[in-house]
Amino acid sequence: MKLFLAALIVIASTTLIAQQKPIPSTKADVWKKEVMTNIGNRAKDAQVMVDMVFSFAELGFQETETSAYLTKILEENGFTIERGIAGIPTAWIAKWGNGKPFIALGSDVDCIPKASQMPGVAYKQPIIEDAPGHGEGHNSGLPLVILSALEVKKIMEREKLPGTLMIWPGIAEELVGSKAWYIRDGYFKNVDACIFTHVGSNLGVSWGDAGNNGLVSVEFMFEGSSAHSAGAPWRGKSALDAVELMNIGWNYKREHLKPTQRSHYVVTDGGDQPNVVPSKASVWYYFRERTYEDIKAMYDDGIRIANGAALMTQTTVKHRLLGTAWPGHFNKSIAEAMYKNIQTIGLPTWSNEDQQLAKAVQKLVNAPKKDQRGNTIDGLALKLDTLNGPVQFSWGSGSDDIADIAWNVPTVVLRFPSNIPGTPGHNWADAIAMATPIAHKGVVTGSKTVAATLIDMLTNPKIIADAWDYHNNVQTKDVKYNSFVEPGVPPATFLNTKIMDQFGPKLKAFYYDPSKYKSYLEQLGIQYPTLEKK
Numbered sequence: 274m275k276l277f278l279a280a281l282i283v284i285a286s287t288t289l290i291a292q293q294k295p296i297p298s299t300k301a302d303v304w305k306k307e308v309m310t311n312i313g314n315r316a317k318d319a320q321v322m323v324d325m326v327f328s329f330a331e332l333g334f335q336e337t338e339t340s341a342y343l344t345k346i347l348e349e350n351g352f353t354i355e356r357g358i359a360g361i362p363t364a365w366i367a368k369w370g371n372g373k374p375f376i377a378l379g380s381d382v383d384c385i386p387k388a389s390q391m392p393g394v395a396y397k398q399p400i401i402e403d404a405p406g407h408g409e410g411h412n413s414g415l416p417l418v419i420l421s422a423l424e425v426k427k428i429m430e431r432e433k434l435p436g437t438l439m440i441w442p443g444i445a446e447e448l449v450g451s452k453a454w455y456i457r458d459g460y461f462k463n464v465d466a467c468i469f470t471h472v473g474s475n476l477g478v479s480w481g482d483a484g485n486n487g488l489v490s491v492e493f494m495f496e497g498s499s500a501h502s503a504g505a506p507w508r509g510k511s512a513l514d515a516v517e518l519m520n521i522g523w524n525y526k527r528e529h530l531k532p533t534q535r536s537h538y539v540v541t542d543g544g545d546q547p548n549v550v551p552s553k554a555s556v557w558y559y560f561r562e563r564t565y566e567d568i569k570a571m572y573d574d575g576i577r578i579a580n581g582a583a584l585m586t587q588t589t590v591k592h593r594l595l596g597t598a599w600p601g602h603f604n605k606s607i608a609e610a611m612y613k614n615i616q617t618i619g620l621p622t623w624s625n626e627d628q629q630l631a632k633a634v635q636k637l638v639n640a641p642k643k644d645q646r647g648n649t650i651d652g653l654a655l656k657l658d659t660l661n662g663p664v665q666f667s668w669g670s671g672s673d674d675i676a677d678i679a680w681n682v683p684t685v686v687l688r689f690p691s692n693i694p695g696t697p698g699h700n701w702a703d704a705i706a707m708a709t710p711i712a713h714k715g716v717v718t719g720s721k722t723v724a725a726t727l728i729d730m731l732t733n734p735k736i737i738a739d740a741w742d743y744h745n746n747v748q749t750k751d752v753k754y755n756s757f758v759e760p761g762v763p764p765a766t767f768l769n770t771k772i773m774d775q776f777g778p779k780l781k782a783f784y785y786d787p788s789k790y791k792s793y794l795e796q797l798g799i800q801y802p803t804l805e806k807k
């Protein structure tokens with residue numbers, strides 16, 4: 274019996290070793306240097322992918338061209354694609370490799386309404402008036418991780434390194450509309466670690482509580498009955514009155530909420546015309562807070578106030594969940610490994626033209642003199658960010674549904690310097706740098722960082738073991754993930770269809786054609802940089 278047990282232990286430990294064999298760091302360092310050189314040599318590929326996705330300019334849930342283009346590249350490079358995941362037509366996962374570690378690489382791909390903007394031009398000049406545009410820079414992150422994966426894959430093949438790579442897009446991040454659904458439907462079940470990337474204006478990573486807010490995105494739909502607004506207004510029950518009363522109720526409620534909350538709304542349906550009492554009206558709220566419990570309390574308050582408004586107006590109300598995100602919390606061991614690579618790689622070398630554009634844009638948007646951490650804003654970043662740990666206190670801020678992945682799988686978010694410091698965010702001015710050498714250089718730098726960190730994970734099993742130790746024994750020790758997405762709640766894939774139906778055909782005329790033009794700037798006839806209107 275003893276012998277049998279001993280044999281079992283030997284078998285068990287050899288299986289483990291066979292799966293995750295540590296490789297001498299000298300060897301790993303050689304591969305890292307090789308992969309960084311190779312990515313540096315593929316700057317042209319980075320530029321083409323970044324410019325191409327920029328030109329598609331697709332809103333959340335409508336990323337059809339973007340997904341077709343990126344999956345084609347992955348398919349041609351040996352990845353197997355599963356399309357339409359989690360009931361989202363534009364969502365997919367691409368897998369390559371065998372066995373452990375199983376590492377997910379992702380980034381968002383959707384853009385911002387009314388953010389159409391000529392790149393490289395330091396004043397407002399839309400490509401198409403009122404059309405969507407990459408005013409959040411989500412055209413850069415997936416090209417970045419694809420480049421890393423393709424170069425690391427070559428080394429894995431040559432050196433016969435076990436491991437599986439999964440590339441995936443954050444669909445409809447601006448609506449926080451997909452990642453909690455990916456988790457609910459099990460797409461990250463066996464993933465060992467996730468590296469996510471998001472455009473920023475420095476090269477950095479952080480771990481612990483990110484200090485931001487989570488949210489629920491909920492639409493309230495009221496129904497009353499119509500009547501002639503002048504002939505028989507006493508017979509009408511106005512759904513628009515209910516929307517207005519709900520908003521008044523919520524705005525009174527603000528006084529009694531914690532200062533960390535953020536809540537905002539848009540009226541999605543305010544009726545058809547003034548002489549018809551609106552029988553239908555809807556309002557769409559984002560309720561944001563720092564913890565699950567506080568978000569849940571706001572959600573419940575919202576429902577109560579909506580019911581009160583319905584009671585006052587003799588209308589009925591229904592609500593539906595359109596999106597959600599947990600507050601962010603990121604992994605320590607992966608962030609530390611990544612930060613070592615960040616220090617080796619450093620920031621890109623900016624040209625005079627890059628700096629001229631950055632300073633002109635900062636003047637244009639009236640950028641603050643310092644960022645929220647007190648760093649001076651003056652042109653592009655020249656000094657690396659430090660590795661930041663948990664935020665001790667925060668007044669709250671925006672949300673990203675990458676948090677829903679991060680509460681289930683050890684995850685970090687690499688911020689890479691493809692944009693200009695001091696821009697307002699979710700704005701056409703945030704699109705100016707996103708198809709210029711600034712974006713291209715930031716992507717190559719970020720891609721090297723992801724690739725080097727992948728080599729670390731493939732060669733040093735301790736990084737992932739420590740990552741799970743942190744995940745299980747620190748991050749989720751007292752806080753347990755509980756999704757707002759209940760079984761049966763569908764993703765809100767109908768969002769943005771009307772806007773893309775309107776602008777899709779017009780945007781097509783401006784898709785980047787790399788067979789004819791060296792860059793999208795060249796295709797658009799833009800002198801880089803264009804600082805003033807002629």
Ligand SMILES: [Zn+2]
Binds near residue numbers: 381411
């Ligand atoms: Zn974003």
